[in-house]
Amino acid sequence: xxxxxxxxxxxxxxxxxxxxxxxxxxxxxxxxxxxxxxxxxxxxxxxxxxxxxxxxxxxxxxxxxxxxxxxxxxxxxxxxxxxxxxxxxxxxxxxxxxxxxxxxxxxxxxxxxxxxxxxxxxxxxxxxxxxxxxxxxxxxxxxxxxxxxxxxxxxxxxxxxxxxxxxxxxxxxxxxxxxxxxxxxxxxxxxxxxxxxxxxxxxxxxxxxxxxxxxxxxxxxxxxxxxxxxxxxxxxxxxxxxxxxxxxxxxxxxxxxxxxxxxxxxxxxxxxxxxxxxxxxxxxxxxxxxxxxxxxxxxxxxxxxxxxxxxxxxxxxxxxxxxxxxxxxxxxxxxxxxxxxxxxxxxxxxxxxxxxxxxxxxxxxxxxxxxxxxxxxxxxxxxxxxxxxxxxxxxxxxxxxxxxxxxxxxx
Numbered sequence: 001x002x003x004x005x006x007x008x009x010x011x012x013x014x015x016x017x018x019x020x021x022x023x024x025x026x027x028x029x030x031x032x033x034x035x036x037x038x039x040x041x042x043x044x045x046x047x048x049x050x051x052x053x054x055x056x057x058x059x060x061x062x063x064x065x066x067x068x069x070x071x072x073x074x075x076x077x078x079x080x081x082x083x084x085x086x087x088x089x090x091x092x093x094x095x096x097x098x099x100x101x102x103x104x105x106x107x108x109x110x111x112x113x114x115x116x117x118x119x120x121x122x123x124x125x126x127x128x129x130x131x132x133x134x135x136x137x138x139x140x141x142x143x144x145x146x147x148x149x150x151x152x153x154x155x156x157x158x159x160x161x162x163x164x165x166x167x168x169x170x171x172x173x174x175x176x177x178x179x180x181x182x183x184x185x186x187x188x189x190x191x192x193x194x195x196x197x198x199x200x201x202x203x204x205x206x207x208x209x210x211x212x213x214x215x216x217x218x219x220x221x222x223x224x225x226x227x228x229x230x231x232x233x234x235x236x237x238x239x240x241x242x243x244x245x246x247x248x249x250x251x252x253x254x255x256x257x258x259x260x261x262x263x264x265x266x267x268x269x270x271x272x273x274x275x276x277x278x279x280x281x282x283x284x285x286x287x288x289x290x291x292x293x294x295x296x297x298x299x300x301x302x303x304x305x306x307x308x309x310x311x312x313x314x315x316x317x318x319x320x321x322x323x324x325x326x327x328x329x330x331x332x333x334x335x336x337x338x339x340x341x342x343x344x345x346x347x348x349x350x351x352x353x354x355x356x357x358x359x360x361x362x363x364x365x366x367x368x369x370x371x372x373x374x375x376x377x378x379x380x381x382x383x384x385x386x387x388x389x390x391x392x393x394x395x396x397x398x399x400x401x402x403x404x405x406x407x408x409x410x411x
Contacts, residue, residue, distance in 0.1 A: 011042060015082035024082075078101065110151045206298060209285055254272065283331070386401060387399060
């Protein structure tokens with residue numbers, strides 16, 4: 001075992017276009033943002049048009065030779081491929097190019113390792129990293145030790161490059177047990193929230209769409225806001241007061257991204273389950289992005305993977321203050337669509353009203369006369385429902401209200 005020194009990589013990005021050129025270029029541009037977020041310097045990028053990814057080397061022989069020359073001319077010391085490489089592809093590229101070889105998955109895992117703050121987040125990151133490394137132990141050992149640090153060497157347990165498969169398996173088993181304990185704790189917290197009869201809205205969306213800004217502006221949550229990918233990793237829940245006096249819980253979740261590694265979806269399932277158990281899905285979209293449609297598709301595909309279905313969806317087309325060209329914005333998967341700017345405070349009152357409208361649709365309308373000896377039940381209505389009107393009569397208190405189904409039997 002030995003420690004490695006941090007170093008700043010100077011890398012060449014490598015992508016393969018097998019379908020849409022626009023989508024591939026956007027994906028490589030996103031890879032550039034990811035690389036910079038991880039602290040790398042991008043020297044150049046290369047995209048090869050192919051009918052399919054080369055099964056042995058990811059790219060063809062001619063392109064490998066071109067990249068070898070670019071590494072020398074640009075004084076670059078590594079490459080990052082825009083897809084998850086197989087162990088064979090990583091080994092072959094590392095041998096052919098004699099440089100550090102990374103892929104999109106390793107890059108995302110590295111960013112997550114630097115962003116995790118809670119014990120749950122750190123466990124989930126380490127679990128995903130170890131599962132990724134388990135299949136690539138031999139190739140990664142030589143590739144990561146070549147330069148002695150940088151991307152792929154951050155996070156819990158990441159500096160122990162000589163762990164063998166047996167040790168990794170044992171560690172994975174231990175982490176899974178720890179994660180089960182954390183999950184049980186999270187389930188208890190969630191049950192406590194449900195016992196309080198407050199409904200929950202999960203804020204989901206593509207990474208850097210403005211989810212944390214929205215939560216901060218609405219609730220003063222104090223979540224880190226940064227114009228960077230995956231600025232928020234650990235979920236935060238806060239109470240939001242609605243115009244009619246009712247309340248709802250808003251939960252910020254980790255951002256989605258195209259080609260999100262399967263290891264991460266599995267490892268972060270307990271965190272992503274906030275969306276599964278929420279009553280309402282709030283989908284925040286960066287309306288200023290040229291890739292808006294594709295990003296929305298990635299979000300819905302990920303939600304489908306998680307089993308999030310048959311829930312009211314409110315889509316917020318955010319960053320209207322940055323939108324240059326006015327467009328007809330629509331989302332056929334949403335029940336409500338609003339144009340907002342969380343940063344500029346545009347459309348937020350309307351958003352609160354929509355949330356309240358959805359809550360009212362899920363509640364029972366009540367008209368009743370309560371004798372004065374049952375006046376205590378009105379406190380429940382005020383706390384968990386919406387009291388529209390009350391009138392004090394000689395025989396009791398006449399009320400009109402909306403109440404959640406959960407407390408209807410108690411009043």
